[in-house]
Amino acid sequence: MRIAICGGGLGGLTLARVLHRHGIEATVYEREASRSARSQGGSLDLHPESGQRALAEAGLAGRFRSRARPEGEEHRVLDPTGRTLVHHEPDPGSFSGRPEIDRSALRDLLLDSLPRDAVLWGHRLAAATPRSEGGCDLAFDSGHRTGCDLLVGADGARSVVRKLLTGVQLSYVATLVELSIEDVDRRHPEIAELVGGGNLWCVGANQILAAQRLGDGSLRVGISLRATDRPLDSKRALLDIFDGWDARLTTLIEAGDSAPVPRAIETMPIGTRWTSRPGVTLIGDAAHLMPPVGEGANQAMLDGAELAGHLAANPADPDAAIRAYEEAMFTRISPIAEMSARVQAMMLSDTAADDIVRFFTARPTEAASTG
Template sequence: MSDKLTIAIVGGGPAGLTAAVILQRHGFNVTVFEDEPTDAARSQGGSLDLHADSGQAALRRAGLLEQFISIARHEDQESRMLNYLTGDIEVDRFTPEGEMDKPEIDRGELKNLLLSALLPQTLQWNHKLHYVDYGQQKAHGLVFRNGRRYEADIVIGADGAWSRVRRYLTPVRPVYTGITFFEGWIDHPSDQINSIAGNGTAFSFGGAQALVTQRNGGGRICVYAAMKRAPDVIDQHIASSGLTAWVRDSYRDWAASLQLVVNATGDYVRRPIYSLPADFGWAPRPGITLIGDAAHLMPPVGVGVNLAMLDASDLALALCEASHPQNGLRSAETLIMERARDMMPDAIAGFQNWFDDKA
């Protein structure tokens, strides 16, 4: 049913690009609009582990699984828990070779892999959505800040936490979880820091604070100093001593080895964590839908990108197989919303439990 159907995807992250690749493989006319001016305009974020039954399944449908397997970091699947006062390893989970089914890939590499499968000019940079001129019985007009207008039969909102497409389906907005991550990078970690971080992800929890290190490509380590703090309290500390200095000082009572990690990064970047409600959903509206964080923003508990890519592949296949596009949208939306509602309560509660200041 791809004949003459025009699809606009707002958002050029893993979800939007995955949907575009699969739809294009089935003959759809697809354009992806990304608000960033270039690929280098924003930090790509940390490493991603793709699960066999979700992220990898989506790549299989996109015809990219073998390429992913060949470039992924299969060695970085370990995880460990460190005592925040002593730095001792309390849990060290080594993944046996036969069970290493969640290989890691840097976000930028994943995007490049997906982009390599798209026709030239499919992804349009510097297109920040201004508004949607919604058509009841005909194509919808997407109006961008750069002055361009684009007509599409179907609009897919893959535009993340603060989705502008979502507002045409619901007034519900994400709320602050009470927790903020401060992201820093160690480009050239010492042997001691490498031994702390291990081959994968290391966690340490100390009441209302946490420290997470994540191995990335090229030997780099991403550090997340996470704190349960009100925004105004954070603002006051930053105004008083500066963001990076305050973050480092906040770990002065932690183990010396973990302080070494906190102090070894470049400047930290503030990333408050938001979430949609656990029962979030929207009423169907012809020709417009959501996937990924736009559809079910939740705290970072290790499933976000996998769920987003699975949304994308399920939606794309539903459109390919449906007798009418609206039937495809409705069946995919039902699946996407039900799946998210099953996962979000535990994701939200579990994330809050990590920062129980009575722990």
């Protein structure tokens, strides 16, 4: 059985790794030119019941612990005046919670666990065409063509594979603008002290200015706003939005080494399902695009591990394996998508500061992991 995984993100790589452990070959087609072609983003926390469980299925739990940063669970929440509302500090060196790991380090861990020829770089899927006899023909922007018996769409928010299963439309729910600050401890010690060892949220009405420490000594700054069409690609435009905020907070924008990079945050409707189709399925954002509040990567990795488990348990009937995976995934994802939507709305509400403080007080571990 020829298995094609379109997308070399965390979900697709986890699927390929767990299949490999079961002696099942799969080819990952990734649009990026190489593993170092672009930045992989910030840090994420791996949840024991999802991301860490997937890594255990992949046989990589020990390697994860050697690269993770439990101190990254530190979380500070401030108001626009700089007053501390919440300060969550993890137990030093403890892996009992949801330790942070840089996305790039986690992706490298997964890539290094696969055969060298398992990932084909520079393969952006242009079209997938079902065959009458089963399987799909695949065409890539590069001109390369191939076929497969089983196609897994791990190709993210704008999934090409998704169109084979559902015509669901995405909704624009928020705007995220990102900047980065390199070598923060040496170049900006006052900012390093403000952020601490993990995450900082500065929360106002309908807007959040956040910063996240990475393992390489840099900071990733993120500005979350309600959906807007106003231009946000300059520091001046961002500083205008935070006019009147404490100057210690807005230095996070002024110190940015990169130009601001705005992007639309889109989601799929909660409860999205499709009728199972032989030889094709979806994982991760292709299957259940949610707001970025701490669940997306974790659920994508668990999707990959669970789909691989079903395929390994029923190799003679992959379509039955797909149906079993999809039904379990739909059931698991629906309440998580509902929770993610509530958290997203809370974070950008008129009363966000009060709501977030109550959220942290009620569920400190879960709250500290969002972002």
